[in-house]
Every structure is written in C-alpha cells, then in structure tokens.
Amino acid sequence: MIHSVYIHIPFCKHICSYCDFCKVLYDSSLADAYLDQLVLEVKEKYQHEEIRTIYIGGGTPSSLTLAQLQRLFTIIDSFQLAADCEITIEANFDSLTEEKIAYLSQKVNRISLGVETISSKLQSVIDRVELQTDIRKKISLLRQYQINNINLDIMYALPGETLADVEADVDFLLSLDVPHISAYSLILEDHTLLSLQKPKLISEELDEKMYRLIETKLEKAGYHHYEVSNYAKPGSYACHNLVYWTNQYYYGFGVGAASYLPGKRITNSRSLTKYLQGIKDYEQEIITNQDAIEYEIIVGLRLASGIDKQAFMKRYQIPLSACYAYQSLVEKGLLEETKNHVLVTKSYQYVLNEVILQFLDTKIANKCLE
Ligand code: SF4
Numbered sequence: 001m002i003h004s005v006y007i008h009i010p011f012c013k014h015i016c017s018y019c020d021f022c023k024v025l026y027d028s029s030l031a032d033a034y035l036d037q038l039v040l041e042v043k044e045k046y047q048h049e050e051i052r053t054i055y056i057g058g059g060t061p062s063s064l065t066l067a068q069l070q071r072l073f074t075i076i077d078s079f080q081l082a083a084d085c086e087i088t089i090e091a092n093f094d095s096l097t098e099e100k101i102a103y104l105s106q107k108v109n110r111i112s113l114g115v116e117t118i119s120s121k122l123q124s125v126i127d128r129v130e131l132q133t134d135i136r137k138k139i140s141l142l143r144q145y146q147i148n149n150i151n152l153d154i155m156y157a158l159p160g161e162t163l164a165d166v167e168a169d170v171d172f173l174l175s176l177d178v179p180h181i182s183a184y185s186l187i188l189e190d191h192t193l194l195s196l197q198k199p200k201l202i203s204e205e206l207d208e209k210m211y212r213l214i215e216t217k218l219e220k221a222g223y224h225h226y227e228v229s230n231y232a233k234p235g236s237y238a239c240h241n242l243v244y245w246t247n248q249y250y251y252g253f254g255v256g257a258a259s260y261l262p263g264k265r266i267t268n269s270r271s272l273t274k275y276l277q278g279i280k281d282y283e284q285e286i287i288t289n290q291d292a293i294e295y296e297i298i299v300g301l302r303l304a305s306g307i308d309k310q311a312f313m314k315r316y317q318i319p320l321s322a323c324y325a326y327q328s329l330v331e332k333g334l335l336e337e338t339k340n341h342v343l344v345t346k347s348y349q350y351v352l353n354e355v356i357l358q359f360l361d362t363k364i365a366n367k368c369l370e
Contacts, residue, residue, distance in 0.1 A: 002261065003052040004243040005079065007038070008254030009061040009072070010272060013095055017127040017197070018155075020189035022256030022270045023059040031064055033276050034255075035071045040278065041253050042075055051079040053086045053240035056108075062091035066099055073107050086239040088112055088151075093130055093138045101138075105145035110238075112151040112182075113138075118172050119165045122158045126194065132172065139176050149236065151180040156210045158186050159199035166210045170217045179236035183214045184229050211350050228302045228352050245303050246311070247296045263287055289316065293323060294360060301356050306336075306343025325362045334358065 011026040011034075012019075024030070054076060064072060076087065088110040096113075104111070117123060118132055142150060152173055156166050173181055185207055188195045202210075215225055223231035227245060230238065243250055252259040256270040269281035287295075293316060300307035312320045321327075326342060329335040334348050334355050344355050 002047070002049050002249040002251055003082075004240060004248065004250035005046075005051055005054045006240075006250055006252045006254075006257055007054065007056045007072075007075070008058060008252070008257040009056060009064065010034070010059040010255050011063045012058065012060045013063050013092075015127075015193075017125070017194040018186060018188070018192055020187075020192055021059065024272055026060075026063045028065070028068075030272070030276070031068050034272075035068060035075075037275055037278060038072075038254060039075055042078065045251060045253070045259070046079065048080055050082050051085055052082045053243055054079070054081075054088070055240040056087075056089040057112075058090055060092050060095060061089050062095040062100060066097075066103060069100060069103060076107070086110055088238070088240055090114075093134050096138050098141055101141050101145050101147065105147050108147070110149040110151070111142060111147055112153065114153045115169070115173065116153065116155045117158065117161075117165065117169050119161075119168065122161055122165060125159050125199065126155070136176070139178070148179070150178040151182060151238065152176065152178050153182045153184065154214075155184050155186055156214065157202050157207045159194075159201060161202060161210070163206070163209060163213060166213055167217070170214055174217070174221050179233040180238060181218060181223060181231045182229055183211075183218075183231070185211065208350055224304070225349075226304050228349055245299045246308075247292065247299050260287075292316075297324070297359055298356055301344050301352065301359065304343065304346075304349075306341045309340055309342060323364060324359060325364055326359055328362065329355070329358055 008022065010023045011031050012023045013026050015023065015025060056072070056076075061069075061072070087108045089104060089108045090112045092114060114128075115130055115135060116126060116128055118130065123129055139150065142148075154169050154173060156169070188199075188201065218231045219225060223233060225231050226237055227241070230241065232238070249260050249262060251261075252266075252268070254268065255272050255275040256268055258265060258267040264287055265285045267283045267285075269275065269279075271281065274281045296312065296315075297307065307320060309320050316323075320342060326335060330337050330342075333345055336343050336345050344352055348355050
C-alpha cells in the first residue's frame, strides 16, 4: 500500500552554484500554471489511500506567495490524511515571512531549512547568503507559531573549507537547539555552475575528518546519528525519509518527481515546459523482486539500525541470509549482526557505498529471487 506523498515545487528566488535539483527561477505566472497542472496530476494518479507522510520539497516551496501556498494546500487537503500525518515543507529563510509562517503553522507540522554554512567566505563559493541574525529570528518566529519540529541542513567539504569552518557551522546549529540536523558532503555535479568553475576540492582525508567531527559534536550534544547523513534528538526522526530508507512505496507529484509503486518506478520528465503543457513524459522502470531486494539493501544499510531481518522475511518470504552470504563481511568487521538486524559497523559508515557493494557481491544464486 502507498501511504506517502512527495510534491515537488521547482521554483527558487535565486539559483545556487552547486545545485543539481530540478528547479527554475521563480515566476509568478509560471507558478500559477504549475499549480494548475499539479491539481490535475494528483487527481489522475492518487488512488485515495490513507496518507501518513507528505514531503513538499524543491526548489524552494516557500518561494510561492501566500495565495499560491493556499492553493497548494487545497491539493494537500484533497488527500485522505491520517490523523497523525507528518507534513514537512522545505523553505529558505529569506522567503519565509511571518505571514507565511502563521499560515504554515495551521498546515504543516515539520519544516526543513537550508543553512549550509555560516561562513561568508564559503557562502560566496556556493553563491548563497544566509545571515545568522535572520536565521535566529526566523527560528524564533517558527517556535512562536508552534512549529518546533525543525530540520536544518548543513553542507561540508566545500572548496576551501577548513575543520574550523565546520566546527563553527556545527556550533551555530547547536546554539539553535533544533531536533533534527542533516549534514551533506558536497557532491560536485557535472553541469552545475560550480563544477564549470573547476574549484579545488578538499582531500578525502579532510572530508573524513569533517564527517567524524560533525558526528562527534552532534552525538555529544544528544543527537542520534540514525542515518548516514541525518541526526535527530530522541523521537524526532524524519518519518517521510524513513519511508525511503525502508524501501516503502510513495507517490511523487510534480516536475522531475519519482513515484515508487508496486512493481515499478515512474519518474516524471524534468522539463517544466512539458509539465506545464500537460504532456505526460515519464520514464518507467519495472522493479522485479530481485530489484526490490537490492534497493532494500542499498537504502536499509544507510540506517544506523540497518536492515530489519524480520521485516525483510515478511516482505519477501525468504530470509536475508538465504539471499546474501554476508557472514564474511561480519567476520571482517564491516557489518554487525544482532538478533533482528544487520547493520554497517559504525567505523565503516563513512565508506558506506563500498560496504554496500561488497554486500551485494555476496548474492546467492536463488530461484526465489529470479
Ligand atoms: S535554493 Fe535549493 S533548490 Fe534552489 S537553487 Fe539553491 S540549492 Fe537548488
């Protein structure tokens, strides 16, 4: 069954130099036309399941005007929402006015904002401006309006970044005392403005030091490093993201959005022109049982708790150990196995992708998986 929805809002007031997301500069009439198409897409695809998590991402959803946000939430209101449905919206500090916060406080129960870095030297590298005073003011306003479930993103391994810069960013986040923090290492995507500038990247050794510094400081402050890039205070895990990491189904609406449905993954075209014209251009990937099992491994090992063996057995009617001979990796110390879980050993989480590849290599030829 499908219980989760992702909605993509591709508009931004400013384009950051490293950004590879599906986005365009905000334009009021384009945004109105986009919302018209979004209504049609939801009507066409949504099968009236109970929805337990919604994530409104982008782009920058808060770049919409108040009237456009109100239209967006008429779409959200058309879903059959579970009483405790987690509704997250992404925002940036600049476009988040008090008027929008007051409205969103009636409509969402979680918000995710990008700080990225407070260093002005590094902000100029990624072409962003986030003022510490504005960040503090907006966080305080969100709390005044009872939006307490706040995620802040930071980015590290930026060209020219030092350990002291990372420490200053983390200290700043800690001073805000939010329940959830995401920390991403910069990935230089080919066709972005930043990659064209050919910046000198930091060394892998420094990248690892930054990863471990962030982990040490956040864990010391009471955050649980529950997913390779995500930290939460107790009880504040991101329910929608857990849907991805436990390989559950979800709808994706909007330009470039992907839906994971039983037996298939459907990804809308990234062309806004086609989307606005109502042209149904998408890629469909058939997901076999073996594909689903591989995704389960790839996403499940991202979690500190790892893969739930009982849930795996229930879903695929076969034990994990009958699909993969991963014991050799347990013996090497790359994995740990408990009664119910198989997980990547903490010291190897930094090289997670390498461990995942080695895990997949232990596949056992098995008729059940064909
Ligand atoms: S605000 Fe976010 S989506 Fe928009 S350009 Fe910057 S990084 Fe990309």
